[in-house]
Amino acid sequence: MYPHERSLVEKYADQPFAIVGVNSDDDLAELAKVREKERITWRSFWNGPQGTQGPISKAWNVRGWPTLYVIDAAGVIRYKSVGANEDALDAMLASLLAQTEPPAAPVK
Numbered sequence: 001m002y003p004h005e006r007s008l009v010e011k012y013a014d015q016p017f018a019i020v021g022v023n024s025d026d027d028l029a030e031l032a033k034v035r036e037k038e039r040i041t042w043r044s045f046w047n048g049p050q051g052t053q054g055p056i057s058k059a060w061n062v063r064g065w066p067t068l069y070v071i072d073a074a075g076v077i078r079y080k081s082v083g084a085n086e087d088a089l090d091a092m093l094a095s096l097l098a099q100t101e102p103p104a105a106p107v108k
Contacts, residue, residue: 001066001068001084001086002038002039002040004084004086004089005019005021005040005042006039006041008090008093009041009042012093012097015097015100016073016097016100017093017097018042018043019042019043020042020043020044020045021040021042021043021044021045022044022045022046022047022056022057022060022062023035023044023045023046023047024047024051024052024054024057024065025046025051026049026050026051027049028046028049031046052065063082064082064083066082066083066084067080067081067082068080068081068082068085068089070089070092070093070096072096073100078092078096079092
């Protein structure tokens, strides 16, 4: 999913959009190498040394990878997917962002 996530960050750079990742690798040093290699520029949290059984995946009831959530500006989960379904994700994001008011122009 990293290439697709990178493309979303670029596509929606001027939109009220952010990606937040949770990584379940059990080795923090190895994770740092992956983040650099994959050019992960968005916020990404480590799920801890328990890997897939870490505290974040437990709190969010994640049982498969990748699990994707789309959360709107009000904090409402609007989409959840287990597995990489890029087309459905793209459609949901386009629909949700089309409903979002554009940012106000700066006051001069």
